[in-house]
Amino acid sequence: MTTPRESSQQETNITTTVNGEQRSWSVPVRLTLADFLRHELGLTGVHLGCEHGVCGACTVWVDGRPARSCLMLAPQIDGRAVTTIEGIGAPTELHPMQEAFRECHGLQCGYCTPAMVLTAISLLREVPNPSEEEVREYMSGNICRCTGYNFIVDAILRAAAEKGGLG
Amino acid sequence: MKPANFNYKRATDLKDALALLAEFGPRARVLAGGQSLMPMLNLRLAQPEIIVDIAGLTELQGIDHTSDLRVGALVKQRDAELSPTLISVCPLVPRALRYVGHPPIRHQGTLGGSIAHADPSAELPAIMIAMDAEFVIASATNQRIVPATEFFVSAFTTTLRPDELLVQIILPIEKPRQGSAILEISRRSGDFAQAGIVIVLCASSDGALEDVRLVGFALGSTARRLRQVEATLEGTMPDESSVARAREMLDAEVGATDDIHATAGYRRHVLGVIFERALTAARADSMTGRNGRQR
Numbered sequence: 001m002t003t004p005r006e007s008s009q010q011e012t013n014i015t016t017t018v019n020g021e022q023r024s025w026s027v028p029v030r031l032t033l034a035d036f037l038r039h040e041l042g043l044t045g046v047h048l049g050c051e052h053g054v055c056g057a058c059t060v061w062v063d064g065r066p067a068r069s070c071l072m073l074a075p076q077i078d079g080r081a082v083t084t085i086e087g088i089g090a091p092t093e094l095h096p097m098q099e100a101f102r103e104c105h106g107l108q109c110g111y112c113t114p115a116m117v118l119t120a121i122s123l124l125r126e127v128p129n130p131s132e133e134e135v136r137e138y139m140s141g142n143i144c145r146c147t148g149y150n151f152i153v154d155a156i157l158r159a160a161a162e163k164g165g166l167g
Numbered sequence: 168m169k170p171a172n173f174n175y176k177r178a179t180d181l182k183d184a185l186a187l188l189a190e191f192g193p194r195a196r197v198l199a200g201g202q203s204l205m206p207m208l209n210l211r212l213a214q215p216e217i218i219v220d221i222a223g224l225t226e227l228q229g230i231d232h233t234s235d236l237r238v239g240a241l242v243k244q245r246d247a248e249l250s251p252t253l254i255s256v257c258p259l260v261p262r263a264l265r266y267v268g269h270p271p272i273r274h275q276g277t278l279g280g281s282i283a284h285a286d287p288s289a290e291l292p293a294i295m296i297a298m299d300a301e302f303v304i305a306s307a308t309n310q311r312i313v314p315a316t317e318f319f320v321s322a323f324t325t326t327l328r329p330d331e332l333l334v335q336i337i338l339p340i341e342k343p344r345q346g347s348a349i350l351e352i353s354r355r356s357g358d359f360a361q362a363g364i365v366i367v368l369c370a371s372s373d374g375a376l377e378d379v380r381l382v383g384f385a386l387g388s389t390a391r392r393l394r395q396v397e398a399t400l401e402g403t404m405p406d407e408s409s410v411a412r413a414r415e416m417l418d419a420e421v422g423a424t425d426d427i428h429a430t431a432g433y434r435r436h437v438l439g440v441i442f443e444r445a446l447t448a449a450r451a452d453s454m455t456g457r458n459g460r461q462r
Contacts, residue, residue: 010174029175029218030168032209051169052206059271065245066271071205073198075175076220119271126249126270140356141269 014078018043019087027074034058034069036077037084045085045114049143056142059115060084066122085114088121096163097121097155106155108146116142120156129160170208174217181226181305184219184332189307191217192329198222199241202268202276203284227279227334232256236338237303240279245270247278256340259298259347259367263290266349269357279333287322288359288385294349295336296390297365297382303335312337322388344369345378346453350441351385354428360385361429362438366445368400370453375404381442386423386434395420396442405446413446414439 015024018041027036034051037043037060049055051070058069061083089095094102097117107113116139123130123138130138135156136149144152176195178184188195196215198204199222207213221227227241232252238260247253248264267273267281267290281291282302294300295315302313304327318325327333341347351363365382379400384390399413423434 009172012175028168030170030173030208032169032205035169052209053202053272056269056271062275065243065274067275068202068271070169070209071201071275073175073201073205073218073220075177076198076201076222078177122271122274137356138270141271 012075014075016077017081019083029075031074032070033072033074033077036074037069043084043086047111047114057112057115059118061118066119085117088117097159100155100159100163104151104155104158106152112142112144116152124160132157171211171214173215176217177220178224181224184221184224185305185307187219188330188332195219197332199280200275200277202272203280236340238278238336238338240333240335241277244273244276244278248273257338258341259294263294263349266290266351278336283325283327283333285319285323285325287388290349292319293363293365293382293384293390296392297367297380298339301337302333304331305334306331319389344453346449348445348448348452350445352437352441362386362434364438364441364445366449368449368453370450375402376400383421386421393417393420410443414442417442
């Protein structure tokens with residue numbers, strides 16, 4: 001899909017590793033990372049909700065840290081590594097966190113789920129055995145409008161207790 | 168495309184960044200962690216001609232505790248929150264950071280970015296004022312050190328000139344018998360504060376309060392010391408009547424304002440409640456040493 005561009009718009013070259021594969025692209029400097037991942041790379045597991053950092057649905061990892069891809073410009077990922085939900089698991093090969101979400105019914109419509117899964121894995125890397133309160137605090141930046149959060153919290157606690165070693 | 172059109176310059180080092188700011192001045196905006204600037208760009212509240220990306224500046228990294236305690240402006244908030252050095256010698260910083268956005272926001276947001284942005288409801292400006300931190304500010308031709316108490320002018324306004332960059336934060340090391348607390352009220356975890364309070368104090372051996380510093384935030388255009396309340400508390404042993412007097416003074420000294428998030432009356436009420444809780448917590452903190460040791 002091509003993005004509408006203005007003729008006067010500055011472009012820049014970036015070399016980036018996305019889900020383990022390094023490539024180079026020319027991007028408009030004001031393209032957000034979220035739009036780059038979705039429109040240029042077709043990684044539609046990156047979901048856009050609010051586009052100003054409130055809902056958390058577009059969370060990806062940049063150099064292993066969780067990042068809202070709507071709050072980053074594509075030029076900023078030059079020389080860095082990005083991981084999206086497509087780099088975490090596949091329908092036939094679910095990541096243990098994805099399995100836990102399925103087992104605990106930690107999703108309904110699924111819109112917030114890719115970002116929930118990525119953020120939850122980040123949490124367990126930082127705090128391998130979190131309390132329920134720590135889970136709720138860490139996940140507070142990711143909004144879900146379906147589940148009421150309880151089953152999401154259950155899934156993360158289950159992943160921590162049963163699946164271990166998510167890193 | 169979400170943001171309005173701009174040109175993008177990636178600064179290679181501090182000298183390059185300062186040269187770019189000298190050249191473009193008010194036409195440029197500095198991009199660090201982007202957690203405040205990017206929403207403003209996406210909403211087109213900010214439409215700068217030029218973005219100067221300083222994220223790659225290694226000179227602005229690191230926490231240095233060799234002689235005094237200096238933190239680079241680009242240190243990520245999450246890294247500062249989890250820093251053993253800061254937890255040990257300047258624990259108010261990690262305590263305040265727990266209120267800043269959410270963990271993924273803190274993984275990208277920087278200390279200097281939040282300070283220079285100067286949101287009236289932000290926690291970092293408030294604790295910097297309470298601790299008497301100092302900021303190292305550089306331009307292509309000059310370097311100056313500005314106390315936090317003189318840095319914040321008004322909402323989103325500081326004494327930084329368009330050609331200047333906040334490069335380093337000088338933090339005071341916690342003194343023996345010093346304790347601190349920060350508390351705020353917000354609708355949900357990570358939301359902007361509706362009212363907030365910071366207390367730094369020392370408790371003498373008999374339990375009397377000394378060197379009391381009280382800062383209110385999210386109450387007006389900028390965080391500020393509440394000196395009349397401080398004077399009410401100074402030298403006293405806190406009991407029911409002295410705390411009640413301090414709350415009356417707090418009510419009188421805080422000119423809370425109405426906005427879409429809360430009424431002035433609500434703000435004043437919850438401020439009194441969190442003030443009492445913070446006072447108790449700061450006093451308890453001053454009685455126990457670092458890492459919970461009894462003093």
